[in-house]
Each structure stands twice: as C-alpha cells, then as structure tokens.
Amino acid sequence: MKKYEEYNALDFVKDDSFRDWVRGKGGDEGFWMHFLQQHPEKKADIRQAELLIRAMNVAPESLSEKEVRQEVTQFLEKITKPSDQDVSTPVRVWWQRPIYQFAAVMAFAILSFGAWWAMNMYEKTPLMGSINAFDNSLAETVNETEGFLMLTLQDGSTVKLSPHSRLKYAPKFTGENREVFLTGEALFEVVKKKEPFLVQTGKLTTKVLGTVFTVRAYKSDNRVTVQVRSGKVSVYSIDEKTPAVMTTTKGVILTANQAAVFEEKEKQLSKTLVLAPIVLRPEAIINHYEYDESPLPQVLNQLEQAYGIHFQFDNESLKNCKITATLSNESLYDKLNLLCKITGATYEIVDGQIIFDAQGCI
Amino acid sequence: MLLLGLVSLKVPFEPMKPRPKDEHTQQLWQDYRAGDPASLAQLMQLNYSDLFHWGVRFCPEREMVKDCIQELFLSLWQIHATIGEVENVRAYLLKSLKTKLLRELSKQHNHFYELNDDYDFDVLFSADLRMIEDEYEVYQLKRLEHVLGQLPERQKELIYLRFYQDLSYDQIAETMQIGRQSLYNLLQKALTSLRKHWQVGLNLLLVAMWVR
Numbered sequence: 001m002k003k004y005e006e007y008n009a010l011d012f013v014k015d016d017s018f019r020d021w022v023r024g025k026g027g028d029e030g031f032w033m034h035f036l037q038q039h040p041e042k043k044a045d046i047r048q049a050e051l052l053i054r055a056m057n058v059a060p061e062s063l064s065e066k067e068v069r070q071e072v073t074q075f076l077e078k079i080t081k082p083s084d085q086d087v088s089t090p091v092r093v094w095w096q097r098p099i100y101q102f103a104a105v106m107a108f109a110i111l112s113f114g115a116w117w118a119m120n121m122y123e124k125t126p127l128m129g130s131i132n133a134f135d136n137s138l139a140e141t142v143n144e145t146e147g148f149l150m151l152t153l154q155d156g157s158t159v160k161l162s163p164h165s166r167l168k169y170a171p172k173f174t175g176e177n178r179e180v181f182l183t184g185e186a187l188f189e190v191v192k193k194k195e196p197f198l199v200q201t202g203k204l205t206t207k208v209l210g211t212v213f214t215v216r217a218y219k220s221d222n223r224v225t226v227q228v229r230s231g232k233v234s235v236y237s238i239d240e241k242t243p244a245v246m247t248t249t250k251g252v253i254l255t256a257n258q259a260a261v262f263e264e265k266e267k268q269l270s271k272t273l274v275l276a277p278i279v280l281r282p283e284a285i286i287n288h289y290e291y292d293e294s295p296l297p298q299v300l301n302q303l304e305q306a307y308g309i310h311f312q313f314d315n316e317s318l319k320n321c322k323i324t325a326t327l328s329n330e331s332l333y334d335k336l337n338l339l340c341k342i343t344g345a346t347y348e349i350v351d352g353q354i355i356f357d358a359q360g361c362i
Numbered sequence: 363m364l365l366l367g368l369v370s371l372k373v374p375f376e377p378m379k380p381r382p383k384d385e386h387t388q389q390l391w392q393d394y395r396a397g398d399p400a401s402l403a404q405l406m407q408l409n410y411s412d413l414f415h416w417g418v419r420f421c422p423e424r425e426m427v428k429d430c431i432q433e434l435f436l437s438l439w440q441i442h443a444t445i446g447e448v449e450n451v452r453a454y455l456l457k458s459l460k461t462k463l464l465r466e467l468s469k470q471h472n473h474f475y476e477l478n479d480d481y482d483f484d485v486l487f488s489a490d491l492r493m494i495e496d497e498y499e500v501y502q503l504k505r506l507e508h509v510l511g512q513l514p515e516r517q518k519e520l521i522y523l524r525f526y527q528d529l530s531y532d533q534i535a536e537t538m539q540i541g542r543q544s545l546y547n548l549l550q551k552a553l554t555s556l557r558k559h560w561q562v563g564l565n566l567l568l569v570a571m572w573v574r
Contacts, residue, residue: 019528051499054490055506056525061415067428068410075432076403079439 005039012049022053080147138181142166153180157197160187164218185216187229204262204269208233213254227259227274235260237269256280256308258352271352273309277332280308289327296321296343300356307332313356321345321361381528382408387451395442402442406435409452412527413459419483419522420463430462453533456523460537483515485522509556517552520545 002015012018017028036043141161143149149161154172161167165184173179179198189212190197199206201217204224211231217224226235236251252260252269257277262269279285284305291299296318304311309332321343327335336347336354345358387408393401410431417427434455438445448454464481487510489503510521516538523534535545 016528051503053525055487055503056510056521057488057490058485058522058526059488060411061418063411063414068407071410071428071432072403072407075406075435076399078436079399079402 004035005042007042007045009045009048009052012046013052018049019053022050138168139171140166140168143184153178155193155197156191158189160189162186162216182215182217184218185214187214188212190231203264203267204235204237206233206235222264224262224264225259226254228254228256229274229278230256230280235262235269237262237267252352254352258309273349273352273354277307277309279306281306291323291325291327293322293324295319296323296339296345296358296361299323299339303332303335310353311356312353313358318343318345318356318358318361321358381412381452384450391448391451394438395445397442399439402435402439405451405455406431409455412452413455416456416527417459417463419485419519420460420481421467422484426466427463430459430466434459434462450533450536452527453529453536456527456529456537457539481515483519483522485518485526487511487518487521506556513552513555516548517555520548520552 004015007015018032021028021032036046141149141151143161143163143165146163148163150158151161151167152158153169155178157178159167159180162185165182165186167183167186168181170179173195176195177198178193178195179200181200183201188197188199188208190208197208199215201215201224204217204226206213206215206226208231211233212229213231213233214227214229215224216227226233233254234251235254252271254260254271257274257280259272259274260269261272284302286302297313297315300311300313300318303309323339323342325338325342327338330338336356340346343358343361345356347354347356349355387405390401390405390408394405413431413434414424414427417430418424421427421430438458467481487507489507491500491503510518513521519538520534523529523537527537529537531542531545535542538545540548
C-alpha cells in the first residue's frame with residue numbers, strides 16, 4: 001500500500017492512479033474521494049497537482065471506435081490472407097502450425113481481441129462475415145470464411161466464431177438472460193454480469209456468469225461439446241417435448257479444463273476433460289518438473305494443483321512408486337502416459353476427473 | 363471553495379480508456395514475435411488512438427496518418443521472426459511511426475526532414491478549465507496555456523510526450539531519438555521560458571517533468 005498521506009504535490013503528479021483520476025479515466029475514483037475526506041490536510045497539495053495536470057491538457061482527436069476497428073480488421077485481413085500473386089514463399093498460415101493445432105484451446109484464449117470490436121456491433125461494416133437483420137430483431141453473424149471471426153457483443157463479451165459457424169444474438173441484451181444461439185463452433189469470453197449468459201445449441205444450453213469457454217455444435221458432428229478454459233459453466237440438455245420451458249433433464253457443472261459432451265443419438269450428457277488441458281497455476285510446479293526419487297502421489301498432487309483437475313488414486317498403494325524423470329512442456333496426457341509407463345499404472349478420465357490405477361510398487 | 367473544485371473531479375473529462383499495462387503489452391509483443399498475427403492486431407488496436415493522435419501532430423491529413431500506421435504494422439509483421447525484444451513497446455511504436463511519417467512527408471514535399479530537424483509539430487495545449495471556480499486559478503491556467511503555446515516545437519513535443527502520452531523520461535528520449543543530455547537541455551530551455559511567466563508550481567513542474 002502506498003503511503004499517500006505522506007505524499008506532497010510532486011508525488012501526486014507522478015502517481016499514475018492520481019493522474020488518471022484527475023483526467024476522469026481509471027477506476028480509483030472512490031479511493032481518491034475517500035482519501036480526500038480522510039486527509040483534509042492534503043487538499044492544498046492535491047489541488048496544486050491537479051492544476052498542473054490540467055494545464056498540460058491536449059484535446060483528443062476525434063477518432064471513432066469504428067474507424068479503429070476498420071483499420072485493425074483491414075490489417076488482419078492483409079496478413080492472414082496473403083494475395084494469390086504472392087506465391088514466391090509458400091508460408092504456412094499460422095493456424096496450420098502444429099503448436100497452434102495442438103494447443104487450440106489455449107490459443108483461443110490468447111486470441112481474445114478485447115474490446116476493439118466495440119459495443120455497437122450491429123453498426124459494423126461487414127468485412128469478413130455478413131450480418132443480417134433477423135425477424136424477431138435478432139442479429140445474425142455468419143462466418144463463411146476459412147478464418148476466425150471476432151465479434152463483440154453489446155455487453156462487452158467477445159466471441160471468436162470458427163469457420164462455417166453462425167451466431168444469432170440480440171443487438172442489445174434486455175431481460176433476465178443474455179442469450180445467444182450458436183450453430184457451429186465458437187469461443188466465448190464472457191463479461192461477468194448479474195444476468196446469466198446462455199448459449200443455446202438446440203438441445204443443449206450452456207449457462208455462465210463470466211468465463212472463457214468453447215462451444216462446438218456443428219450439425220455434422222452429431223454431438224455438442226463444451227470446453228471450459230476458465231471460470232465455471234453449467235451445461236444442461238433440454239427436454240425435446242417442452243422446448244419452451246427450460247426443463248433440466250440432465251445437467252453438469254464444469255470448471256476450468258473440464259468439458260461436456262452431448263451425444264445427440266443417445267441424448268447422453270457426459271463430463272470429461274478438454275482436449276488440451278492448460279496449466280492454471282504454474283506456481284504449483286515448484287521443482288520445474290524435475291523429479292528425483294519422488295513418490296508418485298506427490299507428483300500427482302502437483303499436477304492436480306497445476307491443472308486444477310481432480311485426481312483419484314490410492315495413496316497407500318502408490319506411495320512406494322518412485323519417479324525419477326524430468327518433464328517439460330508435454331501435454332498433460334503425455335505426462336500421464338509417461339508416469340504410467342514408469343510405474344505400470346493406467347489412468348482413465350471419468351466424469352471430468354482422472355482416475356489413476358496401479359498395482360503398487362515394491 | 364476548494365472542496366467544490368475537487369468534488370467536481372467526479373465529472374469525467376473525456377471518455378478515455380486507460381492504457382494497457384506494460385506487462386500485457388510485453389506479453390503481446392512476445393506472442394507477436396512467436397508468429398501470432400492476432401497479438402500484433404491487438405497491439406495495433408490498443409495503441410491505435412495514441413499513435414493516431416501522435417501522427418496527426420506531424421501531418422494533418424488523417425488518411426495519410428492511417429495509411430502510415432497500416433504500413434507500420436504490415437512491416438512489423440514481415441519482420442516478426444527476426445525482430446528482437448523491445449523494452450518499451452509504446453515508445454518503440456511512437457518512434458517508428460514518427461520516422462515513417464517524416465520520411466513520407468519528405469517524399470511528398472521534396473524536402474528532406476532529418477530527425478532533430480525543423481519538422482512541424484502541431485500541438486495545442488488547452489488547459490482543462492471545466493468546473494474550476496477560482497478566478498485566479500483560471501487566470502493562472504490560461505496564462506500557462508498561452509506560454510506553452512509560444513514554446514518552440516521541440517519543447518512542445520517533449521511536454522506533449524510527458525503529459526499527453528504519459529511517457530517516462532527514458533521513453534521520451536527514445537521516442538524523440540535524442541540522448542539524455544540533449545533532452546535535459548531541451549527541458550531546461552522549456553522550464554526557463556515557463557519560469558518567466560508562471561511562478562506558481564514551477565518547482566512542481568520541474569520535478570514532474572524530470573522524475574517519473
């Protein structure tokens with residue numbers, strides 16, 4: 001905590017939070033108002049600092065969000081879609097590189113574009129996709145390109161729409177829920193709000209308050225999957241006979257690195273893990289994956305904490321299994337396979353958990 | 363009286379977004395170097411209004427500034443595999459845009475603008491007087507505004523970078539592509555001019571310019 005009560009005018013001018021407050025940006029307004037009340041003796045210093053900051057004011061240029069968006073979109077189009085004449089060096093497009101395919105879910109999260117797609121989505125000049133007004137005032141965005149399409153909903157949530165996918169949504173969310181309708185695949189980065197965010201994919205509803213997750217519901221797949229990158233998501237299937245009412249026939253709650261699969265034929269909703277779990281808490285790997293005669297339960301506990309995935313195993317029978325190995329950036333599944341190889345164990349993913357089974361070591 | 367003025371600060375001046383955190387920008391830079399176009403696009407988006415504002419100081423033609431920003435990022439993308447670490451991404455971008463714009467302008471006007479040469483830098487300091495009640499304070503601010511307007515352009519550029527772009531001393535030196543000593547001399551000149559006209563808070567100004 002900074003000792004603002006000892007600050008003089010100079011210190012205030014130098015303070016980022018203070019400058020932002022004077023300029024009316026930044027979120028520490030409550031703090032500064034409170035500070036003033038608590039420290040009336042600082043008013044003169046604060047006043048002086050404020051005057052100086054005000055004096056150096058320069059008016060901003062008029063530049064709309066839309067203009068910025070167009071420029072960025074144009075740029076992104078140019079670099080991700082090289083023109084046909086440009087065949088001298090066949091470069092692999094970025095998402096064809098193995099590392100990206102491998103860590104798709106992770107890449108999705110990094111790729112969130114933030115607010116630049118801006119709130120007034122429906123004003124957007126369609127550069128990569130097309131938007132049609134929909135009968136009941138729903139907007140629809142269709143991604144007919146081979147690349148991803150970023151869009152920002154009116155509540156600030158961002159959606160990365162995969163190729164050949166469409167999303168219907170209200171240009172302005174009203175009512176109790178923020179509801180969108182998806183065909184195909186999309187990664188959602190949902191802004192936390194009081195109103196739940198619902199992704200409708202026919203028979204499956206995914207409900208969240210604020211989190212990052214992918215929903216995949218291509219018609220050709222005959223299944224719907226939901227993969228969670230962070231936060232908490234509830235997924236439930238809806239009874240076909242009463243589609244209007246949200247009758248929960250079966251629901252699961254997913255946390256980070258967990259996924260749900262809904263098989264359309266069997267109408268079965270099951271819980272599993274995402275294709276490429278990511279490390280949620282790197283600080284849990286205190287020894288940087290270097291194990292020297294470490295008991296297996298200790299290794300598993302570390303992985304459990306790092307990935308936030310629950311492991312089930314019998315402590316007693318595994319404690320004599322000693323691991324000497326150096327792991328690195330392999331996927332979680334590769335790590336587990338390696339551990340299984342060393343100890344003669346097996347593992348399976350059941351209900352979003354990993355069940356580790358071994359006969360035990362001598 | 364004083365309190366009134368302070369309470370008035372609740373009124374937002376301009377709906378400006380806070381700048382992204384340095385760590386965030388650095389992360390995007392690393393991802394861009396690793397070959398992720400989306401990270402570069404995000405860098406472009408996050409810095410766009412600052413870059414645009416900066417560009418218009420050199421060249422009043424908006425479309426030309428936009429084109430230069432576009433070209434700047436395209437050329438950055440072309441060299442993503444070879445470009446190195448950059449200590450401060452924003453200062454680097456501002457510097458690169460300035461170089462590009464001045465080069466472009468010298469092509470158009472058939473005149474070669476050297477950096478540190480007498481290129482135009484158009485900035486208008488307009489003190490934020492909103493909700494200030496005290497007439498003497500208004501007078502002080504108006505006067506300072508006038509004095510600032512009279513400063514030579516390089517000095518204005520320095521003050522602009524410090525107060526509008528919120529750059530640190532080192533970042534200003536990098537952006538203006540001058541050494542620490544030249545920057546210090548420039549600052550001293552600006553302060554001497556200001557001292558003649560504005561007594562109040564001058565030491566404050568000195569330190570505010572000097573230390574971050």
